[in-house]
Amino acid sequence: MKNKGFTVIEVIMVVAVLMILVVGILVGIVPFGESRSTQNDAKRLVTKLKLLQSRTMAVKVPSDCIGFGGYTISFDNGEGTIDITASCRAGSYGESVEILKSSVFYNSPADLVINSPDGTSNALDIDICGGSTNYQITTTESGSITGPVEIGAC
Numbered sequence: 001m002k003n004k005g006f007t008v009i010e011v012i013m014v015v016a017v018l019m020i021l022v023v024g025i026l027v028g029i030v031p032f033g034e035s036r037s038t039q040n041d042a043k044r045l046v047t048k049l050k051l052l053q054s055r056t057m058a059v060k061v062p063s064d065c066i067g068f069g070g071y072t073i074s075f076d077n078g079e080g081t082i083d084i085t086a087s088c089r090a091g092s093y094g095e096s097v098e099i100l101k102s103s104v105f106y107n108s109p110a111d112l113v114i115n116s117p118d119g120t121s122n123a124l125d126i127d128i129c130g131g132s133t134n135y136q137i138t139t140t141e142s143g144s145i146t147g148p149v150e151i152g153a154c
Contacts, residue, residue: 037102038130042148057119062093103130129154
């Protein structure tokens with residue numbers, strides 16, 4: 001009489017092979033998710049900087065700011081926040097905004113100054129690190145804001 005079915009050894013081998021495949025897939029997916037989150041943080045920062053630049057050029061300023069000269073953005077090293085200060089002759093305006101949800105500023109640059117009314121700024125490279133991926137945003141003196149560009153590991 002012939003036995004039909006699988007032996008215990010065969011079942012254990014199939015389960016072991018499937019577990020190895022699942023672990024391999026998960027190892028590949030987790031870093032991708034971290035990199036994607038860091039890229040989204042960098043894109044969120046670019047959007048905020050361009051919004052501040054457009055407000056500066058349109059001279060949309062806080063109501064208590066008289067003699068608006070532009071915005072100064074300070075980057076908090078090791079944190080995910082930026083401090084935004086309106087440059088005013090009289091009155092003042094400032095806020096702290098959490099921009100980075102899953103990454104940090106890496107080697108925080110000097111303050112970024114966006115001048116009114118033309119939107120020009122100082123040239124900076126802003127590095128954002130999350131997981132093991134480093135993205136860079138670049139500002140130029142003419143006011144161009146580019147990025148994020150992946151530049152390697154943190």
